[in-house]
């Protein structure tokens with residue numbers, strides 16, 4: 513699927529907006545895995561609506577025209593409507609053709625709870641919507657910023673490419689990437705970790721104080737909401753020497769002290785999608801560096817958005833197809 517995406521949306525283009533395309537890729541994958549939805553029209557609409565919703569995730573809830581919150585309040589029911597109608601369609605198809613379960617949605621439709629009750633359609637749609645929303649922004653942001661850092665640093669791009677070419681060489685013709693290959697992508701994953709350290713895709717979330725406690729002279733009573741952030745420690749030179757520098761090898765040299773680098777959170781509420789995210793990110797990096805080299809159209813492009821950072825120009829990159837021997841190997845590998 514990643515390769516199909518690259519062939520359709522990146523191949524033959526001189527300049528692409530990486531951010532919009534990574535959003536499209538991430539949603540295409542979620543739509544397929546969670547719902548079995550492959551209709552590019554509905555997927556394109558969901559990308560727009562999810563983007564609008566995410567832009568309001570950390571805004572003041574003022575529901576008047578012109579505010580991000582207002583736009584999100586209109587986008588959310590529209591997204592739910594698309595998902596709900598697809599749930600209905602899928603249920604009807606499953607009822608008429610038998611229960612073939614290939615994705616999360618079909619399991620939810622076909623599997624009763626221990627009391628024999630089937631989940632109502634609107635409840636299923638809400639759960640699917642929650643998953644699609646949770647899996648949208650952070651992987652898209654991470655891959656966007658990986659594209660940015662690799663575009664800025666040809667030396668790091670070369671190392672990622674060498675690692676990925678080694679993996680490519682170890683595959684038989686037509687063989688897909690598997691979990692073992694992902695374990696071999698150590699340098700590439702360190703690039704992803706470094707991108708998330710410098711620009712955490714999700715800045716933090718809330719916890720509730722389980723008991724009264726005192727931190728640095730402040731008393732937090734039991735029951736209070738506490739907001740924890742990823743970025744409080746990631747730029748601290750005590751834990752990350754020369755913190756402004758993009759250096760993936762820092763994770764080879766030393767393991768950061770506990771809880772200083774937790775892009776996926778930690779504890780019982782740690783991100784349940786982290787392994788899936790790793791798969792998406794690494795398979796995207798694999799296919800991208802094998803097919804392309806690139807540089808940034810606007811090297812000084814501003815990053816904005818605070819809690820959910822994004823590049824204001826959508827991260828325009830100039831692509832150069834890689835005509836090297838790798839593509840010859842690639843041709844036998846994918847076709």
Ligand code: HEM
Nearest residue numbers: 646647650651654714717775776777778781782783785789
């Ligand atoms: C680079 C990609 C991702 C990053 C950086 C990320 C980051 C996070 C963080 C920081 C949290 C809060 C964890 C905590 O409170 O300790 C979280 C929660 C969550 N994430 Fe992710 N996430 C990513 C991808 C995904 C994906 C792909 C999915 C879905 C398949 C997903 C689903 C969720 C859900 C459902 C929660 C709430 C968990 C709970 O409250 O119990 N995430 N994520």
